[in-house]
Amino acid sequence: MAVRVDVSELRTLSTAMARIPDKVQRGVRPVVSKGALNIKQELQMDLASSQSFRGITFSVNYDVKVTAGGVEAEIGPDKDKYGGALANVAIFGTSRGGGTVPDPSIALMAEADRFETALGDLFKGLL
Structure with a gap:
């Protein structure tokens, strides 16, 4: 499952971030x-509201990495956890059913404004 987001404006932000203090x-x-x-919790709520897939709710997790290039997060079902491998069926379905859980990109888009506001508050007056 791949979610694509236009991050072209983030490149400009990352260049500006290189000039701000370590703090x-x-x-x-x-x-x-x-x-x-926030995205993880929304995905869990989506799964929990599904009659068929509520059992895989706790397979959703996230990891945050800090690298020289910035900070990134990977969010979604962990296929090594109970039921995590069923997430594709829950979201996209098969010829036998499924596809009853909203696409994770909806949760990503729902978080976008809050994320932008939080970053803006952090950088207020610095950029």
């Missing part, structure tokens, strides 16, 4: 982590 750069990780948590 503020460290502030980005909690913002990304909170956004990832």
Whole structure:
């Protein structure tokens, strides 16, 4: 399952971020982590509301990585956890059914404004 998001404006932001103090750069990780948590919780609610797939709710997790290039989060079902491998069926379905859980990109888009606001608050007056 792949979710694509236009991040062209984030490149400009990352260039500007390279010029801000380390203290503020460290502030980005909690913002990304909170956004990832919000998306994870929405995905879990979507699964929990499904009659057929509520059992895989706790397979959804997220990881946050800090690299030289920035901070990133990976959010979604962990296929190594109970039921995690069923997420594709839950979201996209098969010829025998499924596809009853909303696409995760909806949760991503729902978080976008909050994420942008949180970053804006962090960088207010610095860029």
